[in-house]
Amino acid sequence: MKLTVIGGGSTYTPELVDGFARLRDTLPVEELVLVDPAADRLELVGGLARRIFARQGHGGRIVTTSDLDAGIDGADAVLLQLRVGGQAAREKDETWPLECGCVGQETTGAGGLAKALRTVPVVLDIAERVRRANPRAWIIDFTNPVGIVTRALLRAGHRAVGLCNVAIGFQRKFAALLDTTPAEVHLAHVGLNHLTWETGVRRGGPDGEDVLPRLLAEHGEAIAADVRLPRPLLDRLGVVPSYYLRYYYAHDEVVRELRTKPSRAAEVAAMERELLTMYGDPALDEKPALLARRGGAFYSEAAVDLAAALLGGTGSPYQVVNTLNRGTLPFLPDDAVIEVQAAVGPAGPVPLPVEALDPLFSGLIANVTAYEDLALDAALRGGRDRVFRALLAHPLIGQHEYADALTDRLVAHNREHLAWA
Incomplete structure (x- = not known):
């Protein structure tokens, strides 16, 4: 398996x-190819990757290359975790929206739209090349904003599934609180990427x-x-929102906080410099503890x-x-991309049925889905008006003066990544 x-x-x-x-017994990888245009970083990461495999007795081969077509040739699955513009672009995404009193964040609001506009054309080009190399290959997208990027891939007919770590994080935390194994915890997880609620936590499976x-x-x-929200709010909602809901439920509070501290991008950039120094140590043969903070x-x-589910069942x-x-969510179009529990096998994911949602949740889901549709249109066709x-x-913007000012800033800060600007 490659x-x-x-x-x-x-x-x-x-x-x-x-x-x-x-987890090599679950997913027996024979060849792992790491593709990246940044050859200096790739050498450091690739070296550590080989040492991790060797330490844990994994017999698979690790290849590093800056040649995309060579890297995807014959691949059974391709994982996307790219960041167009790097941390420098993220730094801008997290700062210029604050000038208009709006949340600055890399996956939602104006910053999230900027990331989508930079990312979707690049991902679609990669996906077309994957399709030419192996039409049966699965594309697993971890690149944010996952919902919009996955929707672009699926609309173009690619074999793609979007992945986020929010749900598995909740599963692990709830398992610890319940003093049980993660496998025993089944989440009734529903919404859109970075806009989800845990409406139930069942032991043993969907019927538990x-x-x-x-x-x-x-x-x-x-x-x-x-999740950085007040306990009384959770009691009133009767569900557990993901921490991304704080941008909606406490928007102005978050903006005040963001204006008084360094951006997350600045923190991550400093952390990455330290991590890359660690990765260059030939004695390091395991992931460092610092990586957990990344x-x-x-x-x-x-x-x-x-x-494993997609490739081998x-x-x-x-x-x-x-x-x-x-x-699955009857108030959304069939081609909307949702984040839910699904039965996953070689034919792809099949969403499990979802109980009727409180309008408090379904209304916000419908609103953000409409935004994502417009965001994808802007990413595919460009233009200031889109x-x-x-x-x-x-819903985090919604006023024409803000939208106008944010449009000007978005285009100014991303001109080099926008073919139409």
């Missing part, structure tokens, strides 16, 4: 490699006992602290589980993925 990671020079990659090494009320009653303070917790487990029978709605329409539709 797997290729696009963006293989990312500091995330040792987390992924560690998962491939530990719902222990969410118990979790909120006994561990509500800890859960609330984890983000992407449990990404490797989720990626291995998904790839092994792995967990149910997984949270980003895939086509196909009537960018403006997407920003005007976003």
